[in-house]
Amino acid sequence: MLVTNSKKPLKIITISLLVLIIVLTLGYMGFYTYGRSIDVTIKGVNYQLGPDNSEVLQPETLTIKGTWSRSLKGIRTFKGTITFEHDSNPVPLESRETTVRFTPEGFGVVSYIYLENTSSGGVMPRAYSYGVLFANSDFSSVTFQRMREDEVTTGRPPGRGWSGKDGLMFAGPATTREQALMISNGLMKKHLNNNYVGGQYVLK
Known part of the structure; x- marks a missing residue:
């Protein structure tokens, strides 16, 4: 009587499937996290929050250039330059490459650390918070x-900050204040819901 050994082919199939799963998983992970x-160039507007500032509106062009990647948890990191056509960024051009790490709420702080020449011929390290x-x-x-200098009258130490009452904003693509507000509230919804009492804060 012949006894066939069915365990060996089954073992080969199982190992092959495991190898295939591992290869596919590694391939997906590589594709998902690949830089x-x-x-991109975005046409939008600069505007200021608050009903009393509804006339403050300026066409603006934003260029984002560099690379971005994401972790397995979906957290994005951008490395490159963020440039506005009507630029008030005091950081030297050669030092404007930055790394922006986005939070799960979809935002990242844009800041720079660079060296500044002093009158004595030396260099001084500087840090500048541009915005969010x-x-x-x-x-x-x-x-x-857009971050701006806090007024000394606030009673706080001098520094740069932003306010939801009269803060300076950019949003795009947009041509009107209404479109800009819609974009800002949409992209900031999770942040606004998580950081304001009742989760009902809306930019106006």
């Missing part, structure tokens, strides 16, 4: 909170 180049960037998954829709 992608980005070079909110962006959708492919950076085709963005809003930006």
